[in-house]
Amino acid sequence: MSDAASTEFEALLRRALTPVEPPAELGARLEETLTSISLAAAEELESWELSAMRDPRNWARPAAAVLAGTAAGVALVVLRTKQRSKQRRRASKNVVDLAERTLHDALNEARRLWP
C-alpha cells in the first residue's frame, strides 16, 4: 500500500475509533465518590469531642478539617459547573447570557455543598 493510501487508512481509523462520551449517570456516580472526600473531612469535625474544644490548643485540627472540606468542595463546584457547560452553551442566546448562566450554576452548586 502506498504512503498516501496508508495515510488515508489512518484517517479512516481515526474516524472509526472516535472517542466515546461516558453516560451522564456514570459521571454522577463518580462525583458521589469525590463528594465523600469532602464529607469525610466534615465527619472528622463532627466526631471531635466538644470538651476538647475548650482548650485553644486543640482548635487547629477542626479548623484544618473545615479547610479540607472547603478545598474539596471548591473542586467539586468547579467540576460540576464545567460538566454542564455544553448544556449552557446550547441554551444561551449570547456571551453575556452564557456568563450569567455559568455564574448562576456555580452559585447553585455552592449552595448545595454549603447550605
Add this chain to the structure above:
Amino acid sequence: MVDPDTAEKAAVDAQFAELYRQHLRDVYSYAYYRVGDHHDAEDLTEQTFLQAYRHFPRALEESGGRPLRPWLIRIAHNLAANHYRDRSRRPQTHIDESTVLPATHTTEDLVEGRDELKRILAGVQQLPDDRREALIMRFALGMDNREIARAMGRTDGATKVLLHRAIKQLEGIVDAKAKGGDR
C-alpha cells in the same frame, strides 16, 4: 495553625478532581473499545478511578510532573486483564456500532463511509490484544508514542514498531473483508 497532613490531602483531592475531569472520557473510551460493551465499560471506568484515587498521592510523587494519563490507562488495562481472567472470557467481538457511529459522526460520514468504518471496527476487534490496545490509545485517545509506551510498559521504539504492525495487519484484515464481501 493548619494541620499540614490535612491541608496536603485537600490539595491532592483537588488535583484528583482535575485529573478526573480531564480524563473521564479517555478512560471510558479506552474501556469501551477494550471490552466492547457499555455496561462493562462503565464498571471498568469506575473501578479505574477508585483504584487511581487510592494510589494517587504516590503516583503524583513518582510522576515527576509528567502527565498521568498513561498511568490511568495502565490501571484500566490491568483491571480489564483481571476482568477477563476472572470471567474466563475474551472481549466482546461486536462493538455496539449503533451507539458509537451515529452519535459521533456527521451524516455525510455515515452515508459515504459507514460500511468501511464498520469493517475497521470489526477488524480492530480481531487484532491481538497488544496491537488493539495500541491502536485504541493512538486513535481513540490521541496519545503519542511516548505516552503509549509508558501506558504499555514498553520502550518508545518498540511502541513505534507495534503501532506500525498493528496498522498493517488491520489494513490486511479490512482489505480481505472488502474483497470477500464481508463474508
